[in-house]
Amino acid sequence: MCLLLGATGVGKSLLVKRLQTILRCWARGTAASGGGVLSHGWGTPGVNGARGCWILMGAAMSPWGLEWGLWSGGVSGEAQGGIRPLPALLCPIWVLDFPAQLSSQDGKGDLGDPPPTRPTVGTNLTDIMAHKKITIRELGGCMGPIWSSYYGNCRSLLFMIDASDPTRLSASCAHLLGLLSAPPLAEASVLILFNKIDLPCFMTVEEMKSLLRLPDVIACAKQNIATAEISARKGTGLTGVLRWLQDAHRTGV
Ligand SMILES: Nc1nc2c(ncn2[C@@H]2O[C@H](COP(=O)(O)OP(=O)(O)OP(=O)(O)O)[C@@H](O)[C@H]2O)c(=O)[nH]1
Ligand SMILES: [Mg+2]
Structure with a gap:
């Protein structure tokens, strides 16, 4: 199980839809080449x-x-x-492998227009096939007070931050520290996603990481923590997310 958490509106639901689109697309590609990679x-x-x-x-x-x-x-x-x-x-x-980049400049090209999303009230379970079945559980941002009821059986954790809205950084920081110190998540691999990098922002992601004291947080945490800068809208960085998920779920559930 992979938990997908973050404040409301950061882009969790869109990320899941985009990952599904990419995997469907690759599946069709490999089928068209006779299933042969x-x-x-x-x-x-x-x-x-x-x-x-x-x-x-x-x-x-x-x-x-x-x-x-x-x-x-x-x-x-x-x-x-x-x-x-x-x-x-x-x-x-050449190997038909994950393309390094899945994006177009206008956000409409390769992956198509972003599908509409609604605020998730409750939880969404989605199975994706990235070499093996991985179940992603998105918990709506509004469910923050009861996120902890869902920490069991979690192998990986995607924690999403809105990189276009630094005013919400302190709330994200509090959430993140709470997650990292939760005993059921001590063994989970963690990927912190800075989403919406397609939008202009007065602060760079590096500055946000420094405000979050992320290097210190990573050094002190029990978990393996990686970070990625993505745009669920344009597709930037999503192949890296899939690779990370594959690695995190190489063994076990
Ligand atoms: N520009 C831009 N917009 C994005 C991106 N990712 C998501 N959005 C938009 O942000 C809005 C909220 O996205 P959701 O995926 O519904 O957010 P969520 O994190 O699932 O929110 P909750 O379910 O309420 O917790 C939607 O209008 C998305 O289209 C991105 O990378 N760039
Ligand atoms: Mg959602």
């Missing part, structure tokens, strides 16, 4: 080499680019974007 290596152009080039280009562009490229299978990269198929008899084939 290509590994680094060499192949013959025109057989699987050209397709390998396509995968490289698609993955570098976006998951949608990847899907489109695979559907178009066999169309040369040159025709679609000025990337020439490699002329040699053997050309590299």
